[in-house]
Amino acid sequence: MKPSHLGRIALLTAILALTPAAHPQGCTQCLDNTAATPPATQRAYRRAIILLTLTAGGLFVTTLAIFKRHR
Amino acid sequence: MPATITPNKTDQERRRRLEDNDGGSGRRPPTDKRTGGGGDGDNWNDRSHGHRGPYERLHRYRLGIFFALASDLMFFVAIVTTFFVNQSTGHINAYNHYVNEWVPTLIPRILWFNTAILIVSTVTMELARRQMFRENDVMDEWLGLGKPITRRALPWLSATIVLGLAFLAGQWVAWRQLAAQHVFFRTSQSSHFFYLITGVHAVHLFVGIAVLITAFAAFYISRHLETRQIIVDGAAWYWHAMGILWIFLFALLAFFQ
Amino acid sequence: MTPKNPTNPQRPSQATRPLLPTPYSLLPRLLDHRTIGIQYLLLALISVVIGTFLSLLMRIHLVWPAWPLPLPLPLPFHGPILPEDYLALVTIHGTIMLFFVLTTAPQAGFSNLILPAQIGATRMAFPILNAASFWLTAVALLTLLSSTFVPGGAAISGWTAYPPLSAVQSAGPGQGTGMDLWLASIALFAIASTSSSINTLTTIIRNRCEGMTWERLPLTVWGWFTAALLSILAFSVLLAAILLLFCDRHAHTSFFLPTGDAVNGIVHQGGDGSPLLWLHLFWFFGHPEVYIAILPGLGLTSMLLANFSHRRVFAYRTMITTTLLIGFLGILLWGHHMFVAGLNPFASSAFSISTMAIALPASAKVLSWLATIWRSKPQYTTPMLFSLGFVSLFITGGLTGPILAQPILDEYLHNTTFVVAHFHLIMAMAGIFGLYAATYYWFPLLTATRNHPGRLLSEPLGRLHFWLSLIGAYAVFLPMHLTGLMGEPRHYAQLTGIPGANGTLSPAGKLLAQTLPLNRFITYAAIFLATAQLIFLLNLFRSIRKGSFAASNPWRATTLEWHPAMNPFPPPSASDIPAITVHRSPCHYETTAFADSFLPQWTPNPAEPSMEDTANTKPE
């Protein structure tokens, strides 16, 4: 096998060996961030907030409408 | 008084005293459509019918029930909100993976049957309610010519009570079936919600049935036609609301888990 | 109306004949809205005395930790105050004051006493429901107070009861039975105030007398209306949240408990609950709740300022709109309590904008008040003084609102005493000033019976009470802003001798110790403020028995509650119940060079209707 090949393989192994050391922090972070509020949960909370506000607001306005009819 | 078309003073006074003093004791024809007078040309006489008419009490109770149902709706909305959020909440497991352990609770097939029953009961309830307000019968009954209203409404009312009880029984069966599969209230996140939602709704229906039975008794006890009308009418609106609510809750449990 | 008054229908007695075999004379009395109103006010009075006492205990403990409360018998909180006792004090104080004073007194007490009269009705819509909700409230109060006697003491998680602290029994003393009783009490209160609000709404919409269009409703009625509307929307959500929390505590569910939550070595194994969810549900209720407490006061202030400065309320229709707007926006901004609680930052921004938005209707109200009294040479009666105090406190407390509504600033100020100062000024102090204004103003109607006309509270004592209270209120809560800016957090049982990391005074200890001089001053001011209230109690008890009799319309007011027929004295005879008809919007005064006259809502128009009248009664 030619030394050049050896060099390439060495480079490749070096890169492969070094990457884990380079990215674990990134991994912890993305993992933690999903743990903080995964998109699904965020969506659920958004849905919850909208549901609460819309229902309450709707009832508020409906009552006003009823009152206005009797005014 | 400005020159507007108003009943004269005495009439007005009589009307007011009646309105304030008779608790629907039926001294006034229940189908009387007189509207109030007075005011200062502030389109008082263009008021909607029944606003000052004989059904004062009835409409008051309807309004009260509307508000009660509104706040009840918020109660259920809060629970549904919790449902959505808990459904999509997960945690980091021992292997440092983010997992969501929500396992849907398979709803027993009998719930479909129960839903059908509840819908039918809503129809019978509405029929019973309609019977209470047929003007000729109301006049007859008020004049003491027999009890046509009772005759017409009672069957539908009883039907509703029976159907309601059937629904509750059906729910009970559903709970038994789940329990047989060892799915209990505390089993899983979704089973919490299944039992909570069905349970709370069942309690509401239980109250509804109690009211219906009261209405049933009222046909024999209460001397005032309007009181009977009010109980049936109120029970009906409550019952309809619970029916519609159940359809939403059922859809939630059946399709959105 | 008084019980034996003929206009009081026999319907209640009929409706309840099957229920309880009470003496026929007593039942109408118990179902009569005026009696119920008085009962509510008494309940609120007892509560406010207790709540004030507890707050004094807290203030004293903060600056003189060693001082034991010299209670003779082993009542709760006797002897030296432990940290858990302090937190129990915080919890009970907050719960009692917000629920049983600031919600009950204006929203149930005065609304029962005054609202029907102000809309020309002879009674509330549902008397039985009305009485039921009062007795439920009373039971709720007793439940709350009883929680201080159980082993472990009362709940220690504050009036917001955040889980897991409130969900796990082992999380601290008072989180066992005490917490259960707290939850039960609040659940009962929620049911009670929902039903009383249903009653209020139905009464306002249905029982108005002829001519009382919604353009002509007094602003107090609008306040009661909006507050009641908010209660039916908010309290049931609280009820649901309490139900869920109760399941978490006793039924092994996990709505608010996350997996692997380890409290004192006990690891919770269950589904993935979310503590944040409680915050959402609670504050969805909690923020409207504080508006429920203040809205009636807003309405009353407008009416009193106009009445005593002998003017029409400036921009009446705008005032109605702003009242409704405050109520409506009040539903949409609960998230500003959660900026640093783990809320999504984007959601924080949204909530902060909706919160800033509510500053505008509030400012509109202030502007209208200023315009109403501007160059009016008002008549400085005690109710007027308290209304002016309300305006001042509302402005002072309100101006810190927009500051706290900005997430970035909340990141520093959240849960500091700055927040405490803010909501005490705008809700507690302004609210209580509103209640005082109402008491001094409506006292004749409170005390009138069919045997003797109503009495007046003593004016000199009232003025003294006002000035001391105003000074006291500012002396207590203005310095509290400063301690907050210095970084003093809420709910701290001690400010001194806090053990640091390594024996010596930790940086935290230093930071807190710096606030001590101010805190001493605040405590002295609090004692002063509380003492000033004794004047009111004295005035109250003196005037109830031997206050001077009032005329049927002592304040020359234009609203219907002063209509002779609405006054229990003299009792109208069965034959002539006047048909009350409303002819104009409230607050019609005419000042000519010779004399100033006023036109009550119920008097028919003079020959030529005045321009403003027609201008004001045209439908929107």
Added chain:
Amino acid sequence: MPLSGLTSVWTTSNPWSLPANASAHGLALDHHLLLNLWIALALLALAHIILLAGLLARRRNEATNLLRVEYIPLVALAVLFGTLTIKAERLWAATRYTGASLTALQVEVTGAQFVWYFRYPGPDATFGITRPQLIAPGEGNPLGIDPSDPHSADDEVTSELVLPADREIDLALRAQDVIHGFSIPELRLKQNAVPGQTIHIHFTPVTPGTYAILCTQLCGLGHYRMNATLRIVTPAEFTSWSAHQKESIR
């Protein structure tokens, strides 16, 4: 700029001032806070002057000009509050909308009744797995770190937060039992630690010194004494400190 003038006025003339700021983002926050406070004070004074003037001046016919009295001031207030909101939102976005850079120093903060623990990931820049079952403060494992996880070997747990100045810090906030409030007044920092969640905040300390870490969310009877100390040191001191920590671990 006048704002800094206001700041100095406030901090010098007022004996009870904000604690000295020690973070990069704190300065802008302080300016905005003081701007707000001065505006509030001005409006307060203005409103009360109008109130008193209106009461003292002699009687005149009531104001009728809705536009001048109500709407124009309202618009002015709307503009004022609007600008404040926009300013605040931009500051908020700068601190909260974006995560920390990958080069930020990672520290995990864990709140438990009634103490703060700080964990440094060590050379492998990765935190070991924690399991609630393993929590045992008595046996020196207050966080329940799983020893079988290779990453956990070099984790350092301290009771004192030591941070290098002028480097971005990425705090991961966690709570074991109940909600706690992590607050460092001098860093203008506050964020609740919620059980079941890991919440990230990032900031850059600038001024070396020792500062107070408080709990600002009611967490039980020991809430008032749940504090810790933050030491901001120079980068050099920090490296030596962490080296010393590793020694102590071995």
